[in-house]
Amino acid sequence: MSPVWINLSYLVSAIFFILGLKGMTRPKTAVRGNLYGSLGMLIAVIATLLAAEVVSYVWIIVGVLVGGGIGTYFAITIKMEKMPEMVALFNGFGGAASVFVAGGDLWLRGALPPESMSTSVIFSTALAGIIGAVTLTGSLIAFGKLAEFRFIKKLKPLPGQQVINGALAMLLVALTAVMVNNPGSGWYWLIVLIALALGYLLTISIGGADMPVVIALLNSYSGLAAAATGFVLGNSVLIIAGSLVGASGLILTQVMCKAMNRSLPAVLFGSLGPAADGPSADEVYTNVKSTSADEVAMLMEVASSVVIVPGYGMAVAQAQHAVRDLTNMLRERDINVTFGIHPVAGRMPGHMNVLLAEADIPYDLLKEMDETNSEIEQTDICLVIGANDTVNPDARTNPNSPIAGMPIINADKAKTCVVIKRSLSPGFAGIPNPLFSADNALMLFGDGKQAVNDIIAAIKEG
Amino acid sequence: MSPVWINLSYLVSAIFFILGLKGMTRPKTAVRGNLYGSLGMLIAVIATLLAAEVVSYVWIIVGVLVGGGIGTYFAITIKMEKMPEMVALFNGFGGAASVFVAGGDLWLRGALPPESMSTSVIFSTALAGIIGAVTLTGSLIAFGKLAEFRFIKKLKPLPGQQVINGALAMLLVALTAVMVNNPGSGWYWLIVLIALALGYLLTISIGGADMPVVIALLNSYSGLAAAATGFVLGNSVLIIAGSLVGASGLILTQVMCKAMNRSLPAVLFGSLGPAADGPSADEVYTNVKSTSADEVAMLMEVASSVVIVPGYGMAVAQAQHAVRDLTNMLRERDINVTFGIHPVAGRMPGHMNVLLAEADIPYDLLKEMDETNSEIEQTDICLVIGANDTVNPDARTNPNSPIAGMPIINADKAKTCVVIKRSLSPGFAGIPNPLFSADNALMLFGDGKQAVNDIIAAIKEG
Amino acid sequence: MHTLLALEEKVGTVSETIADAAAAIQQSQSLVLVSGLTIFMLAVFLGIELIAKIPPTLHTPLMSGSNAISGITLVGAILASGTDHGGFATFLGFLAVVMATVNVVGGFLVTHRMLQKFKR
Amino acid sequence: MHTLLALEEKVGTVSETIADAAAAIQQSQSLVLVSGLTIFMLAVFLGIELIAKIPPTLHTPLMSGSNAISGITLVGAILASGTDHGGFATFLGFLAVVMATVNVVGGFLVTHRMLQKFKR
Ligand SMILES: NC(=O)c1ccc[n+]([C@@H]2O[C@H](COP(=O)([O-])OP(=O)(O)OC[C@H]3O[C@@H](n4cnc5c(N)ncnc54)[C@H](OP(=O)(O)O)[C@@H]3O)[C@@H](O)[C@H]2O)c1
Numbered sequence A, B: 001m002s003p004v005w006i007n008l009s010y011l012v013s014a015i016f017f018i019l020g021l022k023g024m025t026r027p028k029t030a031v032r033g034n035l036y037g038s039l040g041m042l043i044a045v046i047a048t049l050l051a052a053e054v055v056s057y058v059w060i061i062v063g064v065l066v067g068g069g070i071g072t073y074f075a076i077t078i079k080m081e082k083m084p085e086m087v088a089l090f091n092g093f094g095g096a097a098s099v100f101v102a103g104g105d106l107w108l109r110g111a112l113p114p115e116s117m118s119t120s121v122i123f124s125t126a127l128a129g130i131i132g133a134v135t136l137t138g139s140l141i142a143f144g145k146l147a148e149f150r151f152i153k154k155l156k157p158l159p160g161q162q163v164i165n166g167a168l169a170m171l172l173v174a175l176t177a178v179m180v181n182n183p184g185s186g187w188y189w190l191i192v193l194i195a196l197a198l199g200y201l202l203t204i205s206i207g208g209a210d211m212p213v214v215i216a217l218l219n220s221y222s223g224l225a226a227a228a229t230g231f232v233l234g235n236s237v238l239i240i241a242g243s244l245v246g247a248s249g250l251i252l253t254q255v256m257c258k259a260m261n262r263s264l265p266a267v268l269f270g271s272l273g274p275a276a277d278g279p280s281a282d283e284v285y286t287n288v289k290s291t292s293a294d295e296v297a298m299l300m301e302v303a304s305s306v307v308i309v310p311g312y313g314m315a316v317a318q319a320q321h322a323v324r325d326l327t328n329m330l331r332e333r334d335i336n337v338t339f340g341i342h343p344v345a346g347r348m349p350g351h352m353n354v355l356l357a358e359a360d361i362p363y364d365l366l367k368e369m370d371e372t373n374s375e376i377e378q379t380d381i382c383l384v385i386g387a388n389d390t391v392n393p394d395a396r397t398n399p400n401s402p403i404a405g406m407p408i409i410n411a412d413k414a415k416t417c418v419v420i421k422r423s424l425s426p427g428f429a430g431i432p433n434p435l436f437s438a439d440n441a442l443m444l445f446g447d448g449k450q451a452v453n454d455i456i457a458a459i460k461e462g
Numbered sequence C, D: 001m002h003t004l005l006a007l008e009e010k011v012g013t014v015s016e017t018i019a020d021a022a023a024a025i026q027q028s029q030s031l032v033l034v035s036g037l038t039i040f041m042l043a044v045f046l047g048i049e050l051i052a053k054i055p056p057t058l059h060t061p062l063m064s065g066s067n068a069i070s071g072i073t074l075v076g077a078i079l080a081s082g083t084d085h086g087g088f089a090t091f092l093g094f095l096a097v098v099m100a101t102v103n104v105v106g107g108f109l110v111t112h113r114m115l116q117k118f119k120r
């Protein structure tokens, strides 16, 4: 195909990306939106394969088969609660691809006359390398944190890390300037190396309540890296698709910041230190009252309103179907059941919604945090299933807590609060939760799914 | 300035246009939005003046002074109720400018080597000429209709006009094809002439309830004409600004179609014919009951809820300040006052909102049609001030009416309906209104402002 | 003769280069069209998204404000009337400048006047 | 001599033309950059407007779907690995193709899987 036709195909593909993103903003059209997006990708890929520059297909075919196979395998076999990790990993791959594409282009330009090395192209190459590399290591660390790998937890931020990060950023700026004046692959790979280190350092120090923000930000970066690659290649569809994703990630980042009551700079450069002055678990858990499924069933039978607060533990326990059965059962008995969805419950923005939708729980029972909180004091039972940080009253009351200021679901203000989890071990942020020893709180220890099924059985019997 | 810098300035100017349009979508930011828009224009104009192609400034300066003077004069002196006409006229000027710019460019290209006449450029030239010319005559006719010039009313659509329009459109397509193969100013001006005729014919046959749609559509056309000119000149800021306006006009057109319960094709190619089978005024007005300001005042004093339905006549009478005084007076007496705003009351979409805002009537009293209709049966008094077509129950009940199907404010369903107007003469659509002889309707004949002031005086006395 | 031959050869390669350059230029002309279309597409989508949320209150100011923006043809008018080639093009350009300026200046001003009323 | 002179003259004008063409090409290169920036700007604004209205329910699918779209780098990867110049660039291109394809295929598929649950 001639360049003009290829570019027209890219135009069509960009239209599909736009329609796709637009579709993804409404539940009704989301499936179609995703299909539009993949159609846009297909068109762009086919047009590129027909470009005059593409002469040898062997490695492309091998690469697509290998990549497609891996992608398909993971996409089909992954469990829904593991999905956040996988998306983070894929995101990192996208960043890596940008690094390699920009590097390859630079290498090819080395063989061309120097005019092809215009300042803007070299600058874009450096930018693609930097953003791509930061995305890569940042996403890998996020992946590790989401998967809760032990060794990731052991990696501690260096002392004076702010200063190191600042120095690395300055170094990158300087090296970019050098490379623009003196284009060469050597400088490029040096830049990439440093950016990899920067991505690692930036992400390793962020934890607890701030991770959702970082995940959204990395999403945005992978788009920006693609857009920068688009400037390198002078390719409009890369620029459009990349900046659409970059912008949408930015909006999500902002939404997450608002949900967490954080400012973006505070997340990126915020106070580190593991909040050494927080109370220890032993101090906090002095008054823990354990309960049984039978007792919970009895409480439910006389309740008129129940709010269920799901958290990451519900996902781990795969308890969502059991929860649906419990919900149906209670509703048949004219008990008013709603769900209080914290914006960052789970391991990815909106994670709980996906899980509950999977179990066919009707949308209209799902309430956002603010709505739940406005009614919680009139609620008879707040049933917390595998949530922890998102119901931790420390966020509200203890200004030294690592999650201080994060809005929470005020489970402690319900008339009775029942918490289902396996032990007193902490949640993602790694801090104890005073809710568990509150006067109106009862702990139902056990696996989430098992515990819910026990309650169902007890209600049936009772 | 070098082309690159000029194009960068255009980029900045485009950003301001986008921010401007974005700002104009919220009352709080609208003033700033408009300023952003004019700033964008200033940047674009200055950058262009510094372009290498621009060598003689005399005619530019004279033109800007003359145009700026005329524009300023009209913008400052025009009365708010005449604004729709003026906007329509300005819109036509925009279309004319596109025609001339494309024509001038074509003439200049005549002196250049034939390569400069690429197919796409010539095609865009023809397109700019066509859309610009249709915008010009269409807007002039709309101007005439909005200003309610006598002679415009006398201009009747030709018999078989649909066929003629179709033929002209085909002719334009054919001539464009000819011109692309054989570029020349002669063909261009022929195309423009035919397009002028087409614009006239398309608009002259549209009347009554369909005018709001046409006005929004012409707004969109003026943008599209500018965008086409952008393709002629290869100028991105023209393309961006033009298509932003084109798209926004299209959305407004759709909004108006929905508000009028019309489909766009039905408006453009719809049934013409002056609905000869409608009842005559004499048949309709058999039971008209006239009332006095004193009687209305007495009714108001015992009412607990009043809905005011303003129409174009309120604008003509400049009654909005009197209406505000009446509103305040009634509210002081604990009477619940709201305004029922029909989407096409007045002569331009949203016209009534501007007039009422001018008189400092609080936003929150202004209700949209649907909300008003849902409460109208519980309303004690519906006070119609200078509205006619927008409260004509024929639209609901008489399928042969020229305004059949248009949603109206159901003033006839209020407990009592008081209509203020000067006579029984018809509104914009030129048809009689059965509301005026409804059993629960009372006519208060007189100038809008005077009548409202009389009511105020009567209430004060009573 | 040697020089002559060399020269002729040079002319040969040179003509080729020119042909290449011409092809490149034509190519880039078409690409300008495509990027124009891309920009057009994006701006249309953007315009739709921007305006989709507009409340009825602002319909009139939006129409008059966006109408003023469509007076951007003024840029084209300046280009047409400012060239030195003069004559008919300058005349057309002058007319266009007048009309576009009326549209721009009048449009922004009257919109401003209207919107003043919306400020509280 | 006559021919020689004419030829030399020709070479002269020809060189000028070439210089002109080169300047034009460079110019158009910069303009490609500017139009790239324009496209970037429009797409960013459009992305912001498109996503601004997204409900929390769809945050996860949006992230994974948009992540798949960012795998558009695949296009660049294909260009890098498909050239004939081979060697290092092909190797880098191959790596990029693998990673981008994982991102694209995995991303769209897993999004589809998730969204299936939202259908009623
Ligand atoms: N949503 C996002 O975008 C996102 C992204 C990254 C990080 N995060 C972070 O993740 C956290 C989310 O809070 P969350 O309240 O949803 O969860 P959480 O604080 O991570 O706590 C999950 C709880 O579930 C329990 N659990 C685990 N497996 C279980 C099982 N099989 N049965 C029953 N309980 C089980 C665990 O306690 P036991 O071990 O005692 O059972 C744990 O305390 C926040 O800190 C948030 O900042 C969120």
Ligand SMILES: NC(=O)c1ccc[n+]([C@@H]2O[C@H](COP(=O)([O-])OP(=O)(O)OC[C@H]3O[C@@H](n4cnc5c(N)ncnc54)[C@H](OP(=O)(O)O)[C@@H]3O)[C@@H](O)[C@H]2O)c1
Binding pocket: B208, B209, B210, B211, B212, B213, B215, B310, B311, B312, B313, B314, B316, B317, B318, B343, B344, B345, B346, B347, B348, B349, B350, B351, B385, B386, B387, B388, B389, B390, B391, B420, B421, B422, B423, B424, B425, B426, B427, B428, B429, B446, B447, B448, B449
């Ligand atoms: N909004 C838009 O976008 C737009 C655009 C174009 C056309 N239109 C059309 O305009 C019409 C708008 O309907 P409408 O109900 O607002 O108005 P209307 O149907 O045009 O009626 C206006 C009424 O006001 C009365 N009036 C005029 N001057 C008056 C004065 N000084 N004091 C008191 N009354 C006075 C007139 O009756 P008297 O002469 O007896 O006083 C007339 O019946 C619709 O047909 C619509 O389709 C609207």
